[in-house]
Amino acid sequence: MPDRFSPIGVFDSGVGGISVLGELRRTLPREDFLYFGDNLHAPYGTKPEQEVLGYVRGVMDYLIAQDVKAVVIACNTATSVAAATLRAELDLPIIGMEPALKPAAEQRRGGQILVLATPMTLRLPKFQALYQRYGEGAHPLPCPGLMDLVEQQAFDQARRYLQEHFLAYDLSQVDAVVLGCTHYVFLRPILQEILPPHVLILDGNAGTARQLARVLEQRDLLSDRGGSLRLETSGDPAQIRPLMETLLARA
Ligand code: DGL
Numbered sequence: 001m002p003d004r005f006s007p008i009g010v011f012d013s014g015v016g017g018i019s020v021l022g023e024l025r026r027t028l029p030r031e032d033f034l035y036f037g038d039n040l041h042a043p044y045g046t047k048p049e050q051e052v053l054g055y056v057r058g059v060m061d062y063l064i065a066q067d068v069k070a071v072v073i074a075c076n077t078a079t080s081v082a083a084a085t086l087r088a089e090l091d092l093p094i095i096g097m098e099p100a101l102k103p104a105a106e107q108r109r110g111g112q113i114l115v116l117a118t119p120m121t122l123r124l125p126k127f128q129a130l131y132q133r134y135g136e137g138a139h140p141l142p143c144p145g146l147m148d149l150v151e152q153q154a155f156d157q158a159r160r161y162l163q164e165h166f167l168a169y170d171l172s173q174v175d176a177v178v179l180g181c182t183h184y185v186f187l188r189p190i191l192q193e194i195l196p197p198h199v200l201i202l203d204g205n206a207g208t209a210r211q212l213a214r215v216l217e218q219r220d221l222l223s224d225r226g227g228s229l230r231l232e233t234s235g236d237p238a239q240i241r242p243l244m245e246t247l248l249a250r251a
Contacts, residue, residue, distance in 0.1 A: 002069035002092075004221045007032040007230070008212070009063035009071040013042040013055075014151050015240070015247055016183030017074025020097070020205050022251025024072065025229070027209035028216070032226040034066055037244065039235025042151065045077040045118020045181070046144050052120070056082040059234075064092065069221050072212055073097065076117055076180050076204075080124040093215045099127060099180030100202040105134035107200060108175045113138040114166075117180030118147065127180075137175075141165060147183040153243070159190050166194070176200040186247060 008028075010021050014037045021035050038044075041055040056078050063071055070093040073079045079096030087094050099121070104113045119142040121127055131138060143165065149158040177199055179185055185203045192201065216222045231248075233240040 002067045004069065004216075004223050005032075005226065006067050006069040007034045007228075009034050009036065009066065009068035010074050011036040011038065011059050011063065011071070011078070012073075012075040012182055013037070013044040013078065014039045014147065014183070014235075015244055016147060016150065016181060016185070017072075018244055018247040019182050019185035019203070019251045020072065020074035020208055021229075022248060023205040023209045024212060025227075027213055028222075030226050031223050032228045034063065034068060034230045035232065035244070036063060037231075037233040037235065037240060039151070039233045039240050041234065043118070043147050044075065044081070045120045045147065047120075049081055049120065049124070052078065052081045053085070056086070060086060060090075064090075068092070070095065070212065070216060072208065074182050074208070076121045076182065080121050080126040084126075093219060093221070095208060095212045095215060097182060097204050097208055098130065099178050100204045100207065101130050101134045101138060101178055101180075103207075104176040104178050104200065104202050105136065105138070108137055111137065111173050111175035112169065113176045113178060114169065114174055115140050115178045115180050116143050116146075116184055117178075118142065119144050121180055139169070143181070143184070146187075147181060150183040150186050155187075155190060158187055159194065162187065162190065163194055171196050171199065174199050176202055179203040186250065
């Protein structure tokens with residue numbers, strides 16, 4: 001049985017969740033973390049929903065076998081597909097991601113909000129409900145293939161990809177860009193270059209870290225010792241682990 005000194009499991013389809021992990025470790029420095037990238041099955045966001053649910057279940061089984069005390073689904077796509085189902089089945093605290101459309105709506109000055117995410121995140125009911133509530137002026141912008149460019153560290157191609165996708169918009173009329181996929185957080189420096197300076201760039205990482213801290217406190221699961229980190233992948237560790245370490249230093 002896990003106790004408050006057990007690790008917190010954090011997972012994504014690949015290295016995108018490392019951007020969340022950086023924030024989690026800053027917020028909760030005395031926790032032990034186990035990060036798992038499901039690189040073998042990435043990307044999730046362009047595959048059928050049932051297939052992704054199967055992959056997520058596999059990762060959850062693995063993390064539970066590692067005796068984690070809580071799980072952060074550091075992936076918007078996996079959260080949209082699986083979080084509600086898993087919460088109904090498991091007693092373990094499960095914290096998910098949500099595109100930062102609410103804070104974007106609160107800071108909107110009458111202009112547009114572009115929501116960048118995987119096709120699956122934007123299609124599923126979780127985002128549709130958020131959009132119903134906070135979607136005034138918001139434009140969902142599915143970005144198939146963009147997470148792969150982050151996995152490959154192909155930043156020049158990512159810059160061109162974004163520039164092409166923004167061509168359809170008059171950026172002077174855009175108030176905010178929401179990064180609704182944890183991989184895209186690593187594209188923030190490129191976005192800052194190509195977007196006009198008035199455009200807010202928002203992600204959900206800090207909100208997720210606060211939510212994890214709240215839930216652990218409520219359940220009396222906060223640790224006051226620790227701080228270790230294990231990085232794991234279903235892909236090739238020789239290739240993926242150094243990439244995770246590089247990105248963690250940047251996160
Ligand atoms: N980081 C995942 C997300 O936040 C990437 C999605 C994918 O695997 O396609 O949605």
